[in-house]
Amino acid sequence: xxxxxxxxxxxxxxxxxxxxxxxxxxxxxxxxxxxxxxxxxxxxxxxxxxxxxxxxxxxxxxxxxxxxxxxxxxxxxxxxxxxxxxxxxxxxxxxxxxxxxxxxxxxxxxxxxxxxxxxxxxxxxxxxxxxxxxxxxxxxxxxxxxxxxxxxxxxxxxxxxxxxxxxxxxxxxxxxxxxxxxxxxxxxxxxxxxxxxxxxxxxxxxxxxxxxxxxxxxxxxxxxxxxxxxxxxxxxxxxxxxxxxxxxxxxxxxxxxxxxxxxxxxxxxxxxxxxxxxxxxxxxxxxxxxxxxxxxxxxxxxxxxxxxxxxxxxxxxxxxxxxxxxxxxxxxxxxxxxxxxxxxxxxxxxxxxxxxxxxxxxxxxxxxxxxxxxxxxxxxxxxxxxxxxxxxxxxxxxxxxxxxxxxxxxxxxxxx
Numbered sequence: 494x495x496x497x498x499x500x501x502x503x504x505x506x507x508x509x510x511x512x513x514x515x516x517x518x519x520x521x522x523x524x525x526x527x528x529x530x531x532x533x534x535x536x537x538x539x540x541x542x543x544x545x546x547x548x549x550x551x552x553x554x555x556x557x558x559x560x561x562x563x564x565x566x567x568x569x570x571x572x573x574x575x576x577x578x579x580x581x582x583x584x585x586x587x588x589x590x591x592x593x594x595x596x597x598x599x600x601x602x603x604x605x606x607x608x609x610x611x612x613x614x615x616x617x618x619x620x621x622x623x624x625x626x627x628x629x630x631x632x633x634x635x636x637x638x639x640x641x642x643x644x645x646x647x648x649x650x651x652x653x654x655x656x657x658x659x660x661x662x663x664x665x666x667x668x669x670x671x672x673x674x675x676x677x678x679x680x681x682x683x684x685x686x687x688x689x690x691x692x693x694x695x696x697x698x699x700x701x702x703x704x705x706x707x708x709x710x711x712x713x714x715x716x717x718x719x720x721x722x723x724x725x726x727x728x729x730x731x732x733x734x735x736x737x738x739x740x741x742x743x744x745x746x747x748x749x750x751x752x753x754x755x756x757x758x759x760x761x762x763x764x765x766x767x768x769x770x771x772x773x774x775x776x777x778x779x780x781x782x783x784x785x786x787x788x789x790x791x792x793x794x795x796x797x798x799x800x801x802x803x804x805x806x807x808x809x810x811x812x813x814x815x816x817x818x819x820x821x822x823x824x825x826x827x828x829x830x831x832x833x834x835x836x837x838x839x840x841x842x843x844x845x846x847x848x849x850x851x852x853x854x855x856x857x858x859x860x861x862x863x864x865x866x867x868x869x870x871x872x873x874x875x876x877x878x879x880x881x882x883x884x885x886x887x888x889x890x891x892x893x894x895x896x897x898x899x900x901x902x903x904x905x906x907x908x909x
Contacts, residue, residue, distance in 0.1 A: 537596030544584025553822030560826035590615030650825035652874035658691035678737035680710025688736030738763030766816035777882035
């Protein structure tokens with residue numbers, strides 16, 4: 494495929510190129526114009542290398558570095574090398590805002606923000622005010638991409654929790670499961686929107702939500718009260734959707750199984766990774782919508798391309814990726830390359846226009862379209878359905894949501 498050919502050319506020369514420059518120096522050209530107007534494209538990475546979000550930021554950032562390496566080794570973008578300036582935001586919103594302002598003062602062309610809408614917001618707001626495009630490396634909440642909550646310079650390199658929730662609903666309905674119970678983690682916007690869009694999609698498809706309950710999330714949870722509510726139902730649902738992230742989601746699923754409830758459990762991508770397998774132990778009949786299936790997961794439809802990505806990532810970082818979030822960082826840089834090739838890079842506005850008007854991107858999991866002039870995220874993401882059983886994860890199939898429901902929340906990415 495086209496992606497693999499590019500990857501092989503870039504990988505062959507990657508050792509000769511220093512692609513990711515970690516520096517606090519100025520990235521603007523001598524005349525004060527953005528870096529992209531000279532011999533380079535300057536991108537500021539405001540990601541968490543420490544703190545509770547490091548598990549979601551560090552590997553996607555490392556994978557993005559890998560893609561930059563390969564692109565630069567292959568000649569860059571229209572002859573321009575990509576220069577990345579990385580600063581640790583330590584999972585702290587205030588630091589995110591400070592770092593974003595530093596990047597703007599340094600004249601970067603793009604800013605990459607953390608894998609969470611709540612944490613990214615200070616940087617997204619600052620970039621919007623300066624009319625510099627900012628791309629969250631993998632924030633799931635659709636408000637990152639709706640062009641109104643933040644604005645038209647805010648993007649995310651993710652499908653979003655609306656697509657994740659809708660995909661889980663669509664796939665479950667295709668299994669003949671007609672009734673569901675929604676167990677909602679209220680800790681972050683991502684989990685709230687995943688649950689809301691799951692419920693909206695499942696009902697629009699013809700399914701029935703027989704009950705809903707919530708829990709606060711966090712590292713230590715006890716959902717015994719919620720389990721009692723499920724057991725008190727006249728009849729157990731066909732499955733339970735757990736709109737959560739790790740470790741809370743994995744812990745909730747474990748407690749459900751320990752309580753003797755054996756209906757299928759379904760959840761979003763934030764459950765992905767070794768943490769889920771470790772916490773669940775021998776439990777089974779668990780499914781989640783992953784970005785990809787590799788390393789600790791086997792049988793993906795594009796296994797050869799994913800194996801190549803994992804091999805390159807492992808060579809670059811010393812170990813393989815621990816979750817499919819890593820691939821989002823890699824694909825983000827491919828999308829940037831795709832959009833900026835042949836584009837006018839003279840201003841933030843022209844960069845924005847290039848991002849939102851680019852065509853499909855070839856990636857290790859297939860082709861997809863990233864952004865449009867009404868929705869700054871991926872809609873047609875081919876999610877991988879992953880089954881967890883007995884401590885191992887396996888690929889079931891790729892599934893694209895039949896619809897993303899209109900919940901009346903102003904989300905322009907909703908399509909039926």
